[in-house]
Amino acid sequence: MTPLLQVRDLVVEFRFRRATIRAVDGLDLDLDASGTLGIVGESGSGKSMASLAIMRLLPQPAGRVAQGSIIFEGRDLLALKASAMPAIRGRDIAMIFQEPMSALNPVMRVGDQITEALHLHERIGSAQAHARVMEMLELVGIPAPAERAYAYSHQLSGGMRQRVMIAMALICRPKLLIADEPTTALDVTIQSQVLDLLKRLRRTLGTATLIISHDMGVIADVAERVVVMYGGRVMETADRATLFRDPRHPYTRGLLAAIPRLRDHRRRLHQIPGSVRPAGPPRPGCPFAPRCDLARPVCAEQDPPRIVLGEGHIAACWAVAEAVS
Amino acid sequence: MLRTIGQRLADSVPTLLLVVTLVFLALRLLPGDPALVALGENATPDQLDLFRHRMGLDIPLWRQYLVFLKDLATLNFGTSFMNQIPILDLLAASLPYTLALTAAATAVGVALGVPLGVLAATRRGRTADTVARLLALLGFTVPDFYLAALLLIWLALGWGWFPINGLGESLPDQLYHLVLPAVTLGVVKAAFISRLTRSALLDVLGRDYVRTAWAKGAQAGRVIYRHALRNALLPVATGLSVSILSTLSGSVAIELIFGRPGLGSLLIGAIETRDYPVIQADLVVFAVLVVAVNLAMDLLAVAIDPRLRT
Amino acid sequence: MTATAVLLRRPVGTLAAIVLVLLVLVAIFAPALSPYDPLTQSVMQANLAPSAAHWFGTDQFGRDVFSRVLTGTRSSLLLGTISPAIAAIAGCALGILGGYFGGVTDRVVGRAIDLLLCFPELLLGILVSAALGPGFWELVAALGLAFLPRFARIARASTLSVRREPYIEASLSVGCRHALVIWRHVLPNVSGPIMVVLTLWVATAIRLEATLSFLGLGTQAPAPSWGNIIRDGLNNLFGSPWPIISAGIAISVTVLAFNLFGDAVRDLLDVELDE
Ligand SMILES: Nc1ncnc2c1ncn2[C@@H]1O[C@H](COP(=O)(O)OP(=O)(O)OP(=O)(O)O)[C@@H](O)[C@H]1O
Numbered sequence: 005m006t007p008l009l010q011v012r013d014l015v016v017e018f019r020f021r022r023a024t025i026r027a028v029d030g031l032d033l034d035l036d037a038s039g040t041l042g043i044v045g046e047s048g049s050g051k052s053m054a055s056l057a058i059m060r061l062l063p064q065p066a067g068r069v070a071q072g073s074i075i076f077e078g079r080d081l082l083a084l085k086a087s088a089m090p091a092i093r094g095r096d097i098a099m100i101f102q103e104p105m106s107a108l109n110p111v112m113r114v115g116d117q118i119t120e121a122l123h124l125h126e127r128i129g130s131a132q133a134h135a136r137v138m139e140m141l142e143l144v145g146i147p148a149p150a151e152r153a154y155a156y157s158h159q160l161s162g163g164m165r166q167r168v169m170i171a172m173a174l175i176c177r178p179k180l181l182i183a184d185e186p187t188t189a190l191d192v193t194i195q196s197q198v199l200d201l202l203k204r205l206r207r208t209l210g211t212a213t214l215i216i217s218h219d220m221g222v223i224a225d226v227a228e229r230v231v232v233m234y235g236g237r238v239m240e241t242a243d244r245a246t247l248f249r250d251p252r253h254p255y256t257r258g259l260l261a262a263i264p265r266l267r268d269h270r271r272r273l274h275q276i277p278g279s280v281r282p283a284g285p286p287r288p289g290c291p292f293a294p295r296c297d298l299a300r301p302v303c304a305e306q307d308p309p310r311i312v313l314g315e316g317h318i319a320a321c322w323a324v325a326e327a328v329s
Numbered sequence: 330m331l332r333t334i335g336q337r338l339a340d341s342v343p344t345l346l347l348v349v350t351l352v353f354l355a356l357r358l359l360p361g362d363p364a365l366v367a368l369g370e371n372a373t374p375d376q377l378d379l380f381r382h383r384m385g386l387d388i389p390l391w392r393q394y395l396v397f398l399k400d401l402a403t404l405n406f407g408t409s410f411m412n413q414i415p416i417l418d419l420l421a422a423s424l425p426y427t428l429a430l431t432a433a434a435t436a437v438g439v440a441l442g443v444p445l446g447v448l449a450a451t452r453r454g455r456t457a458d459t460v461a462r463l464l465a466l467l468g469f470t471v472p473d474f475y476l477a478a479l480l481l482i483w484l485a486l487g488w489g490w491f492p493i494n495g496l497g498e499s500l501p502d503q504l505y506h507l508v509l510p511a512v513t514l515g516v517v518k519a520a521f522i523s524r525l526t527r528s529a530l531l532d533v534l535g536r537d538y539v540r541t542a543w544a545k546g547a548q549a550g551r552v553i554y555r556h557a558l559r560n561a562l563l564p565v566a567t568g569l570s571v572s573i574l575s576t577l578s579g580s581v582a583i584e585l586i587f588g589r590p591g592l593g594s595l596l597i598g599a600i601e602t603r604d605y606p607v608i609q610a611d612l613v614v615f616a617v618l619v620v621a622v623n624l625a626m627d628l629l630a631v632a633i634d635p636r637l638r639t
Numbered sequence: 640m641t642a643t644a645v646l647l648r649r650p651v652g653t654l655a656a657i658v659l660v661l662l663v664l665v666a667i668f669a670p671a672l673s674p675y676d677p678l679t680q681s682v683m684q685a686n687l688a689p690s691a692a693h694w695f696g697t698d699q700f701g702r703d704v705f706s707r708v709l710t711g712t713r714s715s716l717l718l719g720t721i722s723p724a725i726a727a728i729a730g731c732a733l734g735i736l737g738g739y740f741g742g743v744t745d746r747v748v749g750r751a752i753d754l755l756l757c758f759p760e761l762l763l764g765i766l767v768s769a770a771l772g773p774g775f776w777e778l779v780a781a782l783g784l785a786f787l788p789r790f791a792r793i794a795r796a797s798t799l800s801v802r803r804e805p806y807i808e809a810s811l812s813v814g815c816r817h818a819l820v821i822w823r824h825v826l827p828n829v830s831g832p833i834m835v836v837l838t839l840w841v842a843t844a845i846r847l848e849a850t851l852s853f854l855g856l857g858t859q860a861p862a863p864s865w866g867n868i869i870r871d872g873l874n875n876l877f878g879s880p881w882p883i884i885s886a887g888i889a890i891s892v893t894v895l896a897f898n899l900f901g902d903a904v905r906d907l908l909d910v911e912l913d914e
């Protein structure tokens with residue numbers, strides 16, 4: 005199977021007059037057509053910047069891709085002219101965002117916003133477009149779609165807004181959907197509804213999905229393969245089953261221990277000590293070292309090696325390297 | 330939508346009452362004695378008394394106020410001291426010209442200011458931005474009446490491109506006479522509007538829904554004009570009412586320069602001849618226009634932003 | 640940071656400050672600097688173009704325009720600084736009163752401010768000078784009243800934000816009088832933002848004074864002011880454009896200098912205002 009998306013050694017930086025901030029540092033991603041890949045990591049680990057880099061929508065003027073390649077269907081998106089991107093965005097790669105409230109245009113009816121997405125990529129009559137939009141709204145589980153299409157975003161609930169966003173993203177049947185924390189801003193019950201919707205749509209439409217979350221539970225629910233990020237770097241990569249059964253990187257273990265479990269509620273929830281260091285200039289060593297229980301002097305000085313632990317299971321850690329050898 | 334409009338209309342009634350009351354009180358409670366201001370230092374006590382009686386200034390304030398409101402409600406403004414012409418006629422003869430000038434200047438200001446602001450925001454730091462910045466500096470620095478006088482000297486007097494003053498006869502001629510005054514006020518206004526548009530648009534361009542528009546695959550033009558600008562126009566509409574009002578009052582000086590009739594000319598003439606009832610009536614009309622412009626811009630904001638509708 | 644470093648980093652603001660100092664000197668020494676008496680008429684010398692003898696030419700009465708413009712600096716600067724200063728003091732008092740005591744007081748003050756803010760400054764200026772008649776202090780009152788609501792609004796907003804600080808309650812609970820609390824805690828917080836906008840409002844006041852004088856409501860003839868020089872010039876358009884041009888340049892340069900200086904002050908104090 006040819007991979008749909010192949011990101012290699014992606015480096016995203018923000019360049020300011022005095023300083024350079026490296027938000028993503030050497031990210032590799034592989035996603036097959038109709039597969040699901042999850043990126044998990046705490047706030048500030050570079051998840052959003054990585055996904056925006058794929059869309060070539062990094063915050064301007066400071067943000068830029070300093071290095072790496074993003075191969076989508078055999079083409080390097082980074083090598084394309086900027087004018088070629090609008091044809092790809094929305095049609096081949098679509099994206100939904102964390103805040104459905106602010107991500108929808110407040111002065112346009114939501115139906116018009118979805119229709120616009122359709123008209124941007126397909127020559128289609130307005131009656132036909134309308135039918136497609138209604139069909140899509142129904143598909144994402146919006147009751148009375150004909151009425152809701154006339155609403156403005158402030159008249160909808162958070163869950164409805166995110167459904168509208170999903171409808172807008174999928175209306176052109178993209179090959180890849182990037183969902184950047186699609187449920188973070190929603191209530192818990194709505195969260196699971198939206199996640200179920202995403203899973204169902206992936207099954208029915210066959211859209212490959214890159215799902216981003218800081219919530220291991222969400223990732224466990226949706227993703228087949230998982231990339232654990234911290235400080236802009238990949239800490240560990242594995243398929244879902246392996247990652248949850250046999251996490252090797254201390255950071256992954258910390259994240260998993262922090263998931264509340266219904267059954268053993270007596271156990272105290274584990275917390276990773278310290279807090280995330282904001283992205284700064286590129287520096288050597290493991291970014292997690294200051295918070296790591298197993299840190300040793302070398303961790304702060306040299307980049308950890310990538311240890312292959314099995315089929316598609318990689319961890320970048322000195323402690324793991326020692327344990328293996 | 331209709332309910333919102335009704336609501337806003339109803340809200341502006343007390344404001345209207347307050348602003349005309351403000352004019353009423355200003356002319357009576359400020360230390361200046363209207364009779365003395367009107368008749369000058371040399372007036373005899375008898376003349377002063379007669380004046381006060383004719384103006385109804387010799388009755389208690391609260392009764393004056395009731396009379397004032399009643400006259401206002403019945404559009405009974407009295408007659409001019411100078412020439413005994415009914416003041417309503419004087420106002421009716423002036424108002425259209427002031428409105429035309431203000432409207433034309435606003436059109437020029439918006440037509441010039443909004444595109445310039447968009448260019449300045451989307452080409453930050455480049456030529457368009459610099460031009461907009463310089464224009465803004467010009468607009469904040471050079472008084473409109475000086476700009477008008479300069480244009481008059483160069484374009485009308487020097488090169489003979491435009492008539493020097495007056496109104497013109499036929500409609501095209503009238504429009505021709507309107508060009509210089511409207512451009513003068515419009516350029517000053519454009520300076521303000523372009524700054525406003527620039528900062529509002531810069532703010533909006535960083536919003537999430539603009540990123541969504543890019544993510545859909547929209548081209549730059551569509552993102553800017555269809556998604557960002559409409560949202561940016563909301564603060565612009567609010568600022569526009571300030572701008573229209575300052576044009577309205579600025580038109581006082583411009584009318585004087587180009588020898589045009591209007592509320593401003595009428596007011597200044599009345600102040601010079603101390604025509605007290607005309608002054609009061611003219612100021613009341615200005616006050617009403619202030620409320621009307623604020624209301625209109627409020628409604629424009631409602632039209633732009635569905636969140637403001639109830 | 641040394642003084643020179645500050646100056647070098649803000650060349651525009653420094654230049655503006657130099658221009659302002661020169662203007663003040665001109666205003667003070669106007670009589671000594673004027674080559675002619677600004678009021679002396681001379682029919683034989685009417686409507687002269689600029690020359691070595693009359694740098695800015697003469698007007699229709701043969702008065703030396705250069706001398707008139709120099710003298711006009713006085714009323715512009717005097718009115719342009721006194722009126723905003725008075726407006727600032729009165730506006731602060733009003734704004735603090737409303738913001739500090741809240742309740743009905745604040746509702747009245749707030750409503751009054753909103754009401755006055757509806758009116759453009761020029762219209763308020765015209766309104767007041769129409770009621771008061773001509774004269775120096777009348778003009779100060781007219782200009783001052785035009786700016787008062789703007790200062791009051793800023794003062795009220797700053798007061799409201801300090802009022803919520805816990806140390807105000809603490810001071811009151813240990814028995815401090817309101818007057819002392821206002822003096823010690825509120826005033827210092829209000830004066831910062833006011834100082835920042837003050838220079839910018841001076842620029843506007845100077846423009847407004849010129850406009851009112853141009854309309855015949857400000858400085859009264861024959862005393863020269865930039866506004867009424869332009870008004871006189873307008874009646875003499877076919878005679879000579881130079882009075883208009885020179886007085887207008889004087890206004891523009893002064894307003895520009897105050898604007899740029901005000902911007903520099905604002906940047907320097909780095910205060911963010913929602914103006
Ligand atoms: N516009 C910007 N300018 C400078 N640095 C930025 C900018 N946007 C993001 N960053 C930096 O990039 C790093 C990665 O940010 P990113 O938004 O990708 O994190 P994230 O993993 O998506 O976190 P979250 O869970 O909060 O969304 C952060 O440390 C942040 O400080």
Ligand SMILES: [Mg+2]
Nearest residue numbers: 051052184185
């Ligand atoms: Mg994010």
